[in-house]
Amino acid sequence: xxxxxxxxxxxxxxxxxxxxxxxxxxxxxxxxxxxxxxxxxxxxxxxxxxxxxxxxxxxxxxxxxxxxxxxxxxxxxxxxxxxxxxxxxxxxxxxxxxxxxxxxxxxxxxxxxxx
Amino acid sequence: xxxxxxxxxxxxxxxxxxxxxxxxxxxxxxxxxxxxxxxxxxxxxxxxxxxxxxxxxxxxxxxxxxxxxxxxxxxxxxxxxxxxxxxxxxxxxxxxxxxxxxxxxxxxxxx
Numbered sequence: 001x002x003x004x005x006x007x008x009x010x011x012x013x014x015x016x017x018x019x020x021x022x023x024x025x026x027x028x029x030x031x032x033x034x035x036x037x038x039x040x041x042x043x044x045x046x047x048x049x050x051x052x053x054x055x056x057x058x059x060x061x062x063x064x065x066x067x068x069x070x071x072x073x074x075x076x077x078x079x080x081x082x083x084x085x086x087x088x089x090x091x092x093x094x095x096x097x098x099x100x101x102x103x104x105x106x107x108x109x110x111x112x113x114x115x
Numbered sequence: 116x117x118x119x120x121x122x123x124x125x126x127x128x129x130x131x132x133x134x135x136x137x138x139x140x141x142x143x144x145x146x147x148x149x150x151x152x153x154x155x156x157x158x159x160x161x162x163x164x165x166x167x168x169x170x171x172x173x174x175x176x177x178x179x180x181x182x183x184x185x186x187x188x189x190x191x192x193x194x195x196x197x198x199x200x201x202x203x204x205x206x207x208x209x210x211x212x213x214x215x216x217x218x219x220x221x222x223x224x225x226x
Binding site: 006040041042043045048056088090103104105106107108109111 | 146148150155156157158159160163201203213214216217218219
């Protein structure tokens, strides 16, 4: 299995809702990433987990809460979002422990619309 | 000045044309990614390269580490190649690599 899967593909939520995005990989990768991508812009890194521990938080607002319950699964919990949070949310994974750069593999993304 | 710059930003080609997209970077790198994103879609990794040249089908990627420059070539372009092409470099070697993305090149191949 050489892919990163994300669910749901599309999500529409109100500003008072609580929802979660899910990302899964079975490549044995021990680093997982959340990116946010606005239209016509490159992805922006949000969070990085390495060995299931949060290693990078790019000053993301607390209404986004990441969770890595095990080495294959990464969640992004959403609460009290704003319309400007509408974007494509991409997950990626990469191996760890190899010399040099470890290639990131991207999922298909979740298209989030906040009303 | 961005650390990773791409040119051109937009490119329109006729089917069958040879296409070149360029990427220049100012940071030290151990590898460079070429990524493809179709409109509204996720990101697909086309190449990761740290030296020389790689070929996959009609796609060829080259990198010159000394000149800090990489190119992505598409031979015999086809409308299905229409997408945004993004180059990305890790800002440091190590366990978890933060990628610095270029702004992308929007390619439209007309039949």
